[in-house]
Amino acid sequence: MTARPADELIDASSVIVCCGSGGVGKTTTAAVLGLEAARRGRRAVVVTIDPARRLADALGLVDGLASEPQRIELDAPGELWAMMLDTAATFDGLVRRYAESPEQVERILENGFYRNIAGALSGTQEYMAAETLHALHGDERFDLVVVDTPPSRNALDFLEAPGVLSRFLDHRLFKLLMLPAKGGLRVIGTATQPILRAIGRVVGSDVLADSVAFFQAFAGMETGFRERADDVIALIRAPETSFVVVASARHDTIDEAVWFVEQLVDQNVDVTAAIVNRAHPAFGDGRADDASAQALLASERGDPGLAALWRNVADLRTLRERELDEIAPLGAAAGDERVVVLPLLDRDVHDLEGLRTIAAHLFDHPTVER
Numbered sequence: 397m398t399a400r401p402a403d404e405l406i407d408a409s410s411v412i413v414c415c416g417s418g419g420v421g422k423t424t425t426a427a428v429l430g431l432e433a434a435r436r437g438r439r440a441v442v443v444t445i446d447p448a449r450r451l452a453d454a455l456g457l458v459d460g461l462a463s464e465p466q467r468i469e470l471d472a473p474g475e476l477w478a479m480m481l482d483t484a485a486t487f488d489g490l491v492r493r494y495a496e497s498p499e500q501v502e503r504i505l506e507n508g509f510y511r512n513i514a515g516a517l518s519g520t521q522e523y524m525a526a527e528t529l530h531a532l533h534g535d536e537r538f539d540l541v542v543v544d545t546p547p548s549r550n551a552l553d554f555l556e557a558p559g560v561l562s563r564f565l566d567h568r569l570f571k572l573l574m575l576p577a578k579g580g581l582r583v584i585g586t587a588t589q590p591i592l593r594a595i596g597r598v599v600g601s602d603v604l605a606d607s608v609a610f611f612q613a614f615a616g617m618e619t620g621f622r623e624r625a626d627d628v629i630a631l632i633r634a635p636e637t638s639f640v641v642v643a644s645a646r647h648d649t650i651d652e653a654v655w656f657v658e659q660l661v662d663q664n665v666d667v668t669a670a671i672v673n674r675a676h677p678a679f680g681d682g683r684a685d686d687a688s689a690q691a692l693l694a695s696e697r698g699d700p701g702l703a704a705l706w707r708n709v710a711d712l713r714t715l716r717e718r719e720l721d722e723i724a725p726l727g728a729a730a731g732d733e734r735v736v737v738l739p740l741l742d743r744d745v746h747d748l749e750g751l752r753t754i755a756a757h758l759f760d761h762p763t764v765e766r
Contacts, residue, residue, distance in 0.1 A: 402736055402758050405669055406433045409638040411533060411541050411631065412668075413554070415660070416642035417652040418547035421673035423451055424745055425642050426544040427478070428754045433540050434474035435755070441465050441477040441532055444544040445525060451478075454747050465537070470748075477538065486524040494620035503613040521546050523557035523625075530628045555632060555663060558625035638668035643726065645675035645719040645737070650726050657729040670730040671758070672723055676716045677739040684713035 405412065412429055416422040423446040433440035444451060444461065452460040455468050455478055463482035470476055488505060495501040504510050525545060532541045545554045631637060639660060643653035650672075657667050691706035720737075727735045738757050745751060 402669060402671075403760070405429070405638055405640070406436055406438065406540070409540065409636055409668075411529065411543070411634070411637040413529075413543050413545060413632070413637065413639050414642055415545050415554070415639060415656050416547070417649060420642050420644040420649050420653075422547070422642040423544045424454075424751070424754065425640070425671055425673065426542045427451055427454065428751050428758060429640070430476050430478070430540075430542045431470075431748070431751050432755045432759055433542070434468075434470055434472040434476040437473040438540050439475040439477075439538050440540040440542060441479065441535075441538045442542045442544065443479055443481055443525070443528055443532065445481045445521065445546045446544065450746065454745060454751055456748065465532070481521070481525055481528055483521050483524045486528055487520065490527065490621065490624070491617070494617040494624075496616050500613060500616075503609075507609055507613060509609070522553040525554060526558050526628045526632065527624070530624070530631055533631060555660075555665065558628040558632070633665065639665055641667055641670045641726075641730065642673065643670065644673050645723060647722050650722050654725050654729045657726070661729075667730045667734060670726050670735045672726065672735065672737045674740045675719050675723070675737045676712060678716055679709055679712045682713070684710045684717055687713055 406429065412426075414422050414426045414429070423444050426442050426444060430440040430442040449460060455476075457466060457468070457478070461478060461480035463480060463485050465477040465479045468476045468478060491504050492501055495504065522545075525543060529541055529543050532538055641653050641656050641660075643649045653670060653672075657670065660667055687706050687710035691703045691710060694700075694703035694706055723735065723737060736758060738754060741750070741753060743750070745754065
């Protein structure tokens with residue numbers, strides 16, 4: 397795929413997926429992309445999994461982010477909405493969608509086993525993030541969905557979650573547990589009862605009974621879940637879905653970002669952009685050696701004050717050059733033309749003005765206050 401600069405990223409995508417490890421500014425980056433989209437006249441919704449108050453405060457949401465999209469008041473031709481992923485509520489919504497009757501919904505939602513897995517089962521958060529993405533993509537209120545994915549060492553969790561669900565629904569164990577009930581733990585044939593009794597001794601008979609009851613209450617819904625998972629997979633891999641890898645200017649996060657890029661490429665998913673946050677600015681033209689030479693020259697001319705200033709510039713440029721050396725492997729993995737390095741700001745991002753400042757650097761346009 398031909399590399400697209402940051403300015404074209406907003407215009408060419410209907411979905412933007414932000415990937416990266418925790419603590420690199422991924423959630424803030426997602427908000428900046430949504431804000432820029434609204435500035436360009438698009439109707440964007442940002443989905444975050446970060447429960448921290450910082451983003452809600454920056455967006456002016458006094459009561460915090462909710463599990464339903466909330467519109468942010470902006471002076472812009474487009475719209476910006478934001479919401480926080482609620483894994484359990486999303487799972488409940490899928491149950492209501494595919495259940496054949498209100499009685500089936502009630503049996504599943506009140507099942508103890510279901511209540512435990514709805515928010516805690518490994519991979520559930522990633523699948524529900526993908527499901528939420530699909531639902532918002534089909535919502536006529538929005539023409540761009542920006543997803544802040546769960547921070548994970550495995551970059552493929554978000555990509556693979558729908559496929560994992562599909563494979564599980566086809567697994568023989570699932571089909572075994574879906575056999576018609578005959579009462580209690582005698583639901584499965586006599587050949588499998590010893591296995592169930594052994595499992596029951598480990599996890600407890602009540603837990604086992606709840607799990608068997610859940611899978612049987614699930615009967616008839618698996619086709620809908622499987623088809624939905626296939627639709628989600630198709631959307632994630634669609635040409636209009638862009639992937640942005642986010643990192644900070646540190647060795648460990650760059651290593652993580654490179655690993656993310658490599659994993660995505662292995663899955664035939666192109667990385668549209670790699671954004672590196674909080675790098676030291678350039679402090680003028682030239683290298684650290686140039687500033688050191690100027691410091692020496694000023695000292696020889698008997699100007700210790702100017703020499704001290706040039707030494708400070710040399711130190712700052714050294715930090716910048718070391719960071720660029722750290723970032724270089726990311727450029728090699730994703731393509732130098734796709735890497736955008738954003739400067740460390742002189743203040744924390746805690747409001748819309750801070751988000752606009754980042755957007756001004758990312759998209760190279762003027763903002764109210766730099």
